[in-house]
Amino acid sequence: MSEFLKGSGKPELLATQGWNILAEEVSFPVAVVKQSAISNNARWMAQYALQAGVKLAPHGKTTMSPDLFKQQIEQGAWAISLATVPQVLNAVEQGIDRIILANQLVGKHHFELIAQLLIQTDTEFYCFVDSPDNARQLGEFFQKKNVSLNILLEVGVENGRCGVRSNEQVFELLGVCQQFTALNVCGLSFYEGVIATKHAVEQINAFVNDIMAMAVQIQQHHGFAVDRPIITGAGSAWYDVVAKAMNTSKTCERFTYVLRPGCYLIHDTGIYQTAQQQVEKRCQLACDITGSLTSGLYLWAYVVSRAQPNQVIIGLGKRDVAFDAGLPTPELTFAPQSQKLDKAPCTFRVTHIMDQHCMMSVASDSTLKVGDLVCFSSSHPCLTFDKWRQIGVVEDEWVINKTLTTYF
Incomplete structure (x- = not known):
């Protein structure tokens, strides 16, 4: 069996149709740059x-x-x-x-x-x-x-x-x-x-x-x-x-x-x-100067557990994202069943991070459930990049059409 890198989809589809993140065509978590x-x-x-x-x-x-x-x-x-x-x-x-x-x-x-x-x-x-x-x-x-x-x-x-x-x-x-x-x-x-x-x-x-x-x-x-x-x-x-x-x-x-x-x-x-x-x-x-610098790095991950109403567990941890200068910030949510893409509420907040998980506080009446996706931005890109041998590149849609190789 050939090597499989995290954040990958089917290799044969990358150059033809790409890997659609919202269609769950990649392994999660996945890191991408716009x-x-x-x-x-x-x-x-x-x-x-x-x-x-x-x-x-x-x-x-x-x-x-x-x-x-x-x-x-x-x-x-x-x-x-x-x-x-x-x-x-x-x-x-x-x-x-x-x-x-x-x-x-x-x-x-x-x-x-x-x-x-x-x-x-x-x-x-x-x-x-x-x-x-x-x-x-x-x-x-x-x-x-x-x-x-x-x-x-x-x-x-x-x-x-x-x-x-x-x-x-x-x-x-x-x-x-x-x-x-x-x-x-x-x-x-x-x-x-x-x-x-x-x-x-x-x-x-x-x-x-x-x-x-x-x-x-x-x-x-x-x-x-x-x-x-x-x-x-x-x-x-x-x-x-x-x-x-x-x-x-x-x-x-x-x-x-x-x-x-x-x-x-x-x-x-x-x-x-x-x-x-x-x-x-x-x-x-x-x-x-026209314009300004814009955050370009995002990480998508699954909700993997909601054992209590006011907290969800995300499949994203220290092995995936920087944590030395602030924890990841929730930006978007996507519900595969309803195909609904929303801006993450300001009440969503990552409170703790472990090797492969982070804990995110949510309102008790949030509809977020296991299998939904959350998109995060982060602080200190150096420490996120060095956790990935492969990072996807997307345009304004969430479809990976090529990947970047890193050499840390």
Whole structure:
């Protein structure tokens, strides 16, 4: 018997008539993305980047779906950012040829894999470096291989994540890198998302301004290996603040600015919806662009039990949907017997989630019964995507006509 992936229907029907979710032609639960939302979100962010004077290297770890990477590149993305060497290799295998490893490249086997990649392909590859030890390891290995490696010096914040913490450390790291002809220092990188205080906007502005000053100093000392170095940062919450800080610098024409948001393509009805609302409050440009980001990921599941009047049990759990930043939100209900599709009442609320089930409170007089379907949106799309090897694509009707393969 061949492998069967969750959320699948009969393979022979996919390309001809598709899998109709409301006709129960798939296994449940099933995860789908709306192509209209994906196209809208890709266009919206591409337009934002163009008008903000920055380039996009969307973080691919959100979806790990090369089909979606290609749609982002078709909309003008300059590169794709990734987090691990296996992610890089899978992306290259699927045709992505400019990649930022937004992480440290550490470990002998990973060095070997990237060296082989650079020898055998024309991939334009960058990785982050934040320590003299790592710089020496990379320099010694790639020098022996006679392979050039593009690196971005990572700058961080106190008690944050990776990245050197001071101007002195930046120049110490630069000095180590310059000992190895195999290491091309192509710019600076950072991640501001760890700054989460009530004064975050001011702190992020100061952080980016400090990095710009570092970049100017390095450039004045001829420390970069390229004429127009890269300055890259920004996740999905503060990209507007970062872009504005980059472009208000007096030296903005000296550098290539690259933003790395990932979740915008899928968006959600949770933490990233809230983050985008804050962007629109802060940023006039975000308001001026036609349309807005739209949640594009949905999960359909059966009601599997109603053992008490005010609660139903849904066949959707932690193995299927993100739960770290809010529980799934009921959006629609469908009764197969009556063929009635309705908006979920605001009284429906997921109260608890387990491995394969979630508990949803309902009004005691709700007509929802076992065998009915409930459609959910969610918060934090990254953690939903990595639970699925296959995700359906639908247009505005709930018919899956193709699937996305993920490579987590």
